[in-house]
Amino acid sequence: MKKIISGNEAIALSFGDSGGVFASGYPGTPSTETLEEVARLGEVYCEWAPNEKVGLESAIGASIAGGRSLATMKHVGVNVAADALMTLTYTGVNAGLILMVADDPGMHSSQNEQDSRNYAKFAKVPMLDPADSQEAYDFVRVGFEISEQFDTPLMLRTTTRISHAKGCVEQKEKIPVKVGELVKNVPKYVMLPNFGKLKHVEVEARLLKLQEYAETTPLNRVEMGDTELGIITSGVSYQHVKEAYPNASILKLGLVHPLPEKKIREFAGRVKRCMVVEEMDAIFEEQIRAMGIRVDIGKDKISYCGEVNADIIRSAAGEAPATVSLAPVENLPQRPPTFCPGCAHRGLFSILSKLKVFVSGDIGCYTLGALPPLSAMHSVIDMGASISAAHGMAKVNEIAGRTEKPVAVIGDSTFFHSGITGLLSMAYNDGNALVIIMDNRTTGMTGGQENPGSGQVLQGGSSKQVDIAALVKVLGIENVAEINTYNLAETEAAIKKGMETPGPYVLIDKNPCILRYRVKKPVMGVDQDKCTGCRACLKAACVALGLGSAPEGEKPKVQIDPNICNGCGVCTQLCKFDAMSVAKG
Amino acid sequence: MSVFNIVIAGVGGQGVLMASKVLAESALACGMDVKQNEVHGMAQRGGSVISFVRIGEQVYSPVVMPGTADILISFEPLEALRYVHYLKPGGMLVYNKVTINPSTVASGLATYPRDVEEQITRACSNAHGIEALSIAQKAGNAKAVNMVMVGSVMKNLPIDSLVVEGVVKSLSKDKGVDVNLKALSGGAAAA
Ligand SMILES: Cc1ncc(C[n+]2csc(CCOP(=O)(O)OP(=O)(O)O)c2C)c(N)n1
Numbered sequence: 180m181k182k183i184i185s186g187n188e189a190i191a192l193s194f195g196d197s198g199g200v201f202a203s204g205y206p207g208t209p210s211t212e213t214l215e216e217v218a219r220l221g222e223v224y225c226e227w228a229p230n231e232k233v234g235l236e237s238a239i240g241a242s243i244a245g246g247r248s249l250a251t252m253k254h255v256g257v258n259v260a261a262d263a264l265m266t267l268t269y270t271g272v273n274a275g276l277i278l279m280v281a282d283d284p285g286m287h288s289s290q291n292e293q294d295s296r297n298y299a300k301f302a303k304v305p306m307l308d309p310a311d312s313q314e315a316y317d318f319v320r321v322g323f324e325i326s327e328q329f330d331t332p333l334m335l336r337t338t339t340r341i342s343h344a345k346g347c348v349e350q351k352e353k354i355p356v357k358v359g360e361l362v363k364n365v366p367k368y369v370m371l372p373n374f375g376k377l378k379h380v381e382v383e384a385r386l387l388k389l390q391e392y393a394e395t396t397p398l399n400r401v402e403m404g405d406t407e408l409g410i411i412t413s414g415v416s417y418q419h420v421k422e423a424y425p426n427a428s429i430l431k432l433g434l435v436h437p438l439p440e441k442k443i444r445e446f447a448g449r450v451k452r453c454m455v456v457e458e459m460d461a462i463f464e465e466q467i468r469a470m471g472i473r474v475d476i477g478k479d480k481i482s483y484c485g486e487v488n489a490d491i492i493r494s495a496a497g498e499a500p501a502t503v504s505l506a507p508v509e510n511l512p513q514r515p516p517t518f519c520p521g522c523a524h525r526g527l528f529s530i531l532s533k534l535k536v537f538v539s540g541d542i543g544c545y546t547l548g549a550l551p552p553l554s555a556m557h558s559v560i561d562m563g564a565s566i567s568a569a570h571g572m573a574k575v576n577e578i579a580g581r582t583e584k585p586v587a588v589i590g591d592s593t594f595f596h597s598g599i600t601g602l603l604s605m606a607y608n609d610g611n612a613l614v615i616i617m618d619n620r621t622t623g624m625t626g627g628q629e630n631p632g633s634g635q636v637l638q639g640g641s642s643k644q645v646d647i648a649a650l651v652k653v654l655g656i657e658n659v660a661e662i663n664t665y666n667l668a669e670t671e672a673a674i675k676k677g678m679e680t681p682g683p684y685v686l687i688d689k690n691p692c693i694l695r696y697r698v699k700k701p702v703m704g705v706d707q708d709k710c711t712g713c714r715a716c717l718k719a720a721c722v723a724l725g726l727g728s729a730p731e732g733e734k735p736k737v738q739i740d741p742n743i744c745n746g747c748g749v750c751t752q753l754c755k756f757d758a759m760s761v762a763k764g
Numbered sequence: 765m766s767v768f769n770i771v772i773a774g775v776g777g778q779g780v781l782m783a784s785k786v787l788a789e790s791a792l793a794c795g796m797d798v799k800q801n802e803v804h805g806m807a808q809r810g811g812s813v814i815s816f817v818r819i820g821e822q823v824y825s826p827v828v829m830p831g832t833a834d835i836l837i838s839f840e841p842l843e844a845l846r847y848v849h850y851l852k853p854g855g856m857l858v859y860n861k862v863t864i865n866p867s868t869v870a871s872g873l874a875t876y877p878r879d880v881e882e883q884i885t886r887a888c889s890n891a892h893g894i895e896a897l898s899i900a901q902k903a904g905n906a907k908a909v910n911m912v913m914v915g916s917v918m919k920n921l922p923i924d925s926l927v928v929e930g931v932v933k934s935l936s937k938d939k940g941v942d943v944n945l946k947a948l949s950g951g952a953a954a955a
């Protein structure tokens with residue numbers, strides 16, 4: 180029976196059906212639901228790692244111990260795991276190992292748009308690029324076979340429109356789980372230079388064998404049609420190509436690294452115009468050109484930025500788009516994501532905005548504090564950078580004779596991921612920044628996953644729960660205090676004290692994520708007689724607030740939508756006229 | 765072989781996903797090919813959400829292109845206006861008349877267009893506004909707005925309404941079945 184499932188769900192399902200034994204990873208849109216689904220299906224052991232490097236390394240251990248393993252992450256997660264990957268490619272595997280990486284062309288929820296196909300080339304590992312949920316399912320199974328046959332890790336790459344799009348999937352027969360031996364093999368698994376040198380030779384030979392495999396595998400398929408236009412493509416781009424040119428000749432690549440040179444040459448020779456359709460980098464095109472094969476239409480016509488669609492493909496081929504649509508209605512108010520009503524981050528950013536300090540930010544829900552009207556975050560680079568960058572800023576401030584102390588803001592999950600080492604450096608190198616850890620006991624931005632501070636694990640059940648304050652102290656930070664960001668006066672005083680005290684200073688807020696832990700507080704109301712329409716409360720950027728209508732010449736007063744308000748009381752504290760209080764009734 | 769394109773728009777947290785799921789499962793139950801896709805993630809936090817459901821004999825891309833939607837269902841008037849250009853000429857729009865302030869309006873950085881419904885009618889000659897919230901409340905739960913919206917377009921789909929009802933039944937938890945079916949028929953009666 181067919182089911183409609185997303186690419187992520189298909190990968191999880193196939194992992195269980197294909198003899199999977201161990202899965203680890205770190206949340207990151209659009210990859211997150213894969214491990215969540217492995218947990219929901221409940222057949223295979225799975226866990227959240229504190230970061231992608233740990234996740235991949237644990238999967239490597241599982242493979243060495245004889246279990247088929249899976250590591251999942253978003254594209255930028257591979258940067259974190261790259262150190263492991265670049266030597267894993269030398270050691271190879273015992274049981275099959277798949278690194279699933281989800282790219283985000285169009286940057287629906289990411290900080291950059293990097294193309295993970297570069298990593299397959301860089302690490303010299305095979306990569307599969309499914310074009311729908313069914314292929315996502317099928318490619319896990321064949322991925323394990325390739326991994327074991329060629330003694331290599333395999334990268335399974337998706338994009339947002341594969342991971343999150345749902346399509347029909349036919350399940351295959353289950354492969355029984357077989358766990359292999361844990362064998363001691365020093366030249367294979369100990370990458371000292373003398374062993375590594377031998378392994379590098381093997382990696383190059385393996386790549387040649389994979390190239391031969393690429394020529395014959397049905398993963399790379401030619402659909403011959405009209406020979407006026409021949410299109411080489413992969414992944415979701417294939418679907419857009421089919422929409423634009425249902426009758427064109429297509430070389431659809433499922434194995435996108437290494438490329439089948441002979442097959443490409445033959446295909447290009449059979450068509451009049453050869454077009455390459457790929458999202459983001461010119462990975463195929465550059466390699467195809469380097470083979471001395473002509474590409475008539477490629478990145479000269481299709482942007483390196485954003486997603487591809489049928490109209491982009493048609494216009495790249497020199498034709499008008501198939502459909503003419505109305506122009507979008509202009510000048511509509513934007514609806515950007517924002518802190519949930521009742522979120523503990525709101526109080527903190529109301530104060531940081533008021534104090535006008537430099538905030539070195541990080542990646543999580545709190546990054547939304549950078550948007551107006553709060554506008555209280557001034558740099559965000561990568562996970563963990565809030566603390567280490569604040570440290571560098573403080574050093575230069577000192578050299579320049581500036582007295583201002585930078586403030587770093589980081590969440591619990593991000594602190595565990597890669598903030599701890601930055602704080603260790605700050606303690607060790609005599610730093611001078613204020614660090615605020617927003618410990619809401621979950622990985623909020625990606626949908627509320629468990630982490631080492633939440634006391635729960637991915638498969639349910641309780642776990643050890645790290646004590647952040649104690650951890651911070653043993654790193655060598657002497658000043659550590661707890662704050663409650665729902666209390667604005669107290670929070671302001673604590674931040675000021677932290678700014679005035681020389682040396683590293685850490686504040687920890689421990690209010691739980693209201694969405695994840697379903698916190699519901701009594702809603703607030705506005706006394707319309709006391710409200711002066713001054714709008715001070717609107718600075719809290721809460722969607723429960725809004726201006727009512729007012730007679731000509733009068734200031735509209737604030738109203739609170741009781742269906743949306745979650746009673747955090749931040750607006751109440753911003754009001755100088757005492758107009759807000761818990762609603763009666 | 766033509767594909768029927770549905771676009772569902774709304775605000776994070778309104779149940780756009782569940783509505784999409786009902787439509788996709790119904791098409792599958794009728795033996796059709798389906799692709800469903802929404803952009804979520806950051807959008808969960810009160811942001812604008814857009815979801816595509818494409819059904820037909822064979823569906824390739826999971827994305828609906830502007831100018832090609834047969835039906836646009838919007839859970840909020842401003843979002844209807846934001847995505848109305850997805851409709852093909854003559855396409856049908858059903859929208860919930862209840863407004864939700866975006867954060868930009870809530871914080872006084874922008875104003876909600878007071879003439880939103882007039883603008884909608886100007887942009888689309890086949891637009892129908894319904895009071896989805898009160899219909900949902902009458903059915904027994906304000907959260908059933910999504911089922912009201914599905915109901916409102918039910919008879920315009922290439923799918924038998926009985927199939928949709930069956931899917932809603934199978935996807936609802938025990939107590940929800942009654943409420944959801946009432947919401948569905950309330951929506952159907954309103955549009
Ligand atoms: C290297 C890397 N991995 C994963 C992500 C995806 N990601 C973005 S925010 C976030 C979690 C933030 O959690 P936390 O720091 O606890 O803050 P919260 O959202 O709960 O406020 C994750 C995992 C990323 N951007 N970069």
